[in-house]
Amino acid sequence: MTQTLAKHGWTLGLAALFAALLILTKMIQPDFGLSGLDSLGRAALPFAFATAAMTVVVLAGGIDLSVASMMAVASVTGARLMDGATETEAVWIVGFVLVVGLCMGAINGALIVFTRVPDIVVTLSMLFVWEGTALLILQGPEGGCAVWLTNLILGGLTLPLLPEGLTNWLPKSVVLVIVVLGVIWVPIRRSKLGLSIYAVGSDPLAAYRSGVSLGQTRIIAYALAGLLAALGGLSLTMSTGIGEPIPGPYLMASVAAVVLGGVALTGGKGGLMGPILAVFVLRLVRMDLTLLSVDPNVTTIIEGTIMVVVVMFGGLLALRGRIR
Amino acid sequence: MTKEPSRLSRALSDYPLIPLTLLLVVLVVALELLRPGIVNERWIANTIKFAIPLAMLAACQTLTMLTGGIDLSAGVAATVVAFVMATQVPVLGVPLAIAVSLIPAIAMGLLNGFGIAICRVHPLIMTLGTGLVATGCLQVYQRFVIASGSVVPESLAWLGTGRTLGLPNSLALFLPFAALILLAQRQTGFGRLLYAIGSNEGAARLSGVRTWQVYFTLYALSGVIAGITGLLYVGLIKAPSLSLVNPMLLPSVAAAVVGGTSIFGGRGGYGGTILGALILTVLGTLLTLVQIPEGARGVFFGLIILAVTAIYMRLTNQT
Numbered sequence: 001m002t003q004t005l006a007k008h009g010w011t012l013g014l015a016a017l018f019a020a021l022l023i024l025t026k027m028i029q030p031d032f033g034l035s036g037l038d039s040l041g042r043a044a045l046p047f048a049f050a051t052a053a054m055t056v057v058v059l060a061g062g063i064d065l066s067v068a069s070m071m072a073v074a075s076v077t078g079a080r081l082m083d084g085a086t087e088t089e090a091v092w093i094v095g096f097v098l099v100v101g102l103c104m105g106a107i108n109g110a111l112i113v114f115t116r117v118p119d120i121v122v123t124l125s126m127l128f129v130w131e132g133t134a135l136l137i138l139q140g141p142e143g144g145c146a147v148w149l150t151n152l153i154l155g156g157l158t159l160p161l162l163p164e165g166l167t168n169w170l171p172k173s174v175v176l177v178i179v180v181l182g183v184i185w186v187p188i189r190r191s192k193l194g195l196s197i198y199a200v201g202s203d204p205l206a207a208y209r210s211g212v213s214l215g216q217t218r219i220i221a222y223a224l225a226g227l228l229a230a231l232g233g234l235s236l237t238m239s240t241g242i243g244e245p246i247p248g249p250y251l252m253a254s255v256a257a258v259v260l261g262g263v264a265l266t267g268g269k270g271g272l273m274g275p276i277l278a279v280f281v282l283r284l285v286r287m288d289l290t291l292l293s294v295d296p297n298v299t300t301i302i303e304g305t306i307m308v309v310v311v312m313f314g315g316l317l318a319l320r321g322r323i324r
Numbered sequence: 325m326t327k328e329p330s331r332l333s334r335a336l337s338d339y340p341l342i343p344l345t346l347l348l349v350v351l352v353v354a355l356e357l358l359r360p361g362i363v364n365e366r367w368i369a370n371t372i373k374f375a376i377p378l379a380m381l382a383a384c385q386t387l388t389m390l391t392g393g394i395d396l397s398a399g400v401a402a403t404v405v406a407f408v409m410a411t412q413v414p415v416l417g418v419p420l421a422i423a424v425s426l427i428p429a430i431a432m433g434l435l436n437g438f439g440i441a442i443c444r445v446h447p448l449i450m451t452l453g454t455g456l457v458a459t460g461c462l463q464v465y466q467r468f469v470i471a472s473g474s475v476v477p478e479s480l481a482w483l484g485t486g487r488t489l490g491l492p493n494s495l496a497l498f499l500p501f502a503a504l505i506l507l508a509q510r511q512t513g514f515g516r517l518l519y520a521i522g523s524n525e526g527a528a529r530l531s532g533v534r535t536w537q538v539y540f541t542l543y544a545l546s547g548v549i550a551g552i553t554g555l556l557y558v559g560l561i562k563a564p565s566l567s568l569v570n571p572m573l574l575p576s577v578a579a580a581v582v583g584g585t586s587i588f589g590g591r592g593g594y595g596g597t598i599l600g601a602l603i604l605t606v607l608g609t610l611l612t613l614v615q616i617p618e619g620a621r622g623v624f625f626g627l628i629i630l631a632v633t634a635i636y637m638r639l640t641n642q643t
Binding site for chain 1: 394435438439443444445446448449450452453454455456457458459460461463464467574577578581586587588617618619620621622623624625626627629630633634637
């Protein structure tokens, strides 16, 4: 029991922080309910997927600076193809966009493995490449989105067999994040592949000597990140109804959430739960400050300060642990 | 891995600037072939004019990368300094405004140094966070000074855009600056400490280096350099804005990387970075000249940076 607590201490702390913030929100705005949770969920959606993408590569000991650009490519691809397409065609388009994401990630990974150029440099170059690709697909924000996709994240959850009141408070967008990430990540985490990702991230040499294929694992990790980034791009299209070729602020935000979520940037330590919780905490902080009618610019300062203070505190904690 | 390095690759790793110079020449020749007559005195002056701010901002990246770090707050620091200076000129006058405007950049550098040296935060994260905080502060600051307006001083505009005898005036700032950095990185104790920390921080610490002092000095210095870049750049653009220098941040990292400075520390130097900045600027012109859509330009830009770095690392055996 104490072991589990120690292992998941950071995540539990974040969950407690999130709960405390929810209570605080309810106190600030007594009629905070489904609509509030719904807008929180929808605002957090692209950030959550971007953060998940970043988490996977960081766990594998890398970093992907091109996450936001890949999201832009996925968003414009989806929006351009869905413009004028029927609802059933949209299903295929979603599948296609996810495959495109997977390929983009795999290209990133393959370039890192085969050129042996450091990951930061490769993904920095690919940031320009994907950004340019997105601009080639759509010159400005336009395109369309299937209705069922938009409805997928709108409002509260209703399940066929259960009474509406039981599940209606839960926003569909939050459920979508949990279900999609669960379906993708849990089987991987439990398989040999998940173990390899952690192994490569914590000590490549040891992993290599234990028979883990370094290159293959890295490429798969980056491909997964591409897939998750594509989901993030699709969720952008879902919430706005159009495609946006200019990458949003998701790179910085995802790195911040990964660090806040207790994932070590050196790789191999942490999980997916922490960063996702961190995304919701950060979005909720922003929402609370807006509700308190704090100047949105001050909100940026507060967000940045939280990030800086948390990483400094975390660094000091790690330092104390090492000295002991 | 046991293969003996060939004589060519040994020569290249001894003189890493040779392949970069060759690449620069090739690019210029390609430009001349593409549009005969474009390479003239005016074009050279213009290229140098736009390469100088990039090379200066890339100095922040080069110096921090020598220790295995990076300064992602440099772009924001430059923007902050440029904006604060332009808005304070009507109130304080030019010399005082310039002095005051450099204070936030130094403060950002010291904060970076504190986080990296004392709290052992990864430089990437720390400088990213500092940049975020500073961006927020700048936006709040802007609302207080919106009434006073902004002025770009004549002297900075002269430095940024003027030409004397066909050469850009910014060379008057850049040549001493570059000489100082080149001299400092090899000949001074501080410069050698940067290489020592980047090669093996533990060993440097055990041989008595107070690494925290080096980090504080380094990041504060990086803030000051970024600030001066901001002052020069606002003189070039002549319109201060809240994201003036920010788009130059990633190219500045690219310039240092193309110039052969290793992102893991201990390898490279400012000479390569200057060539890297020139290469990126010429490459930018080349891609603008070729009639292709803006998106394709970005694609080529990224791919060429990657290819140059990969080939360069192969040639100099840094894998």
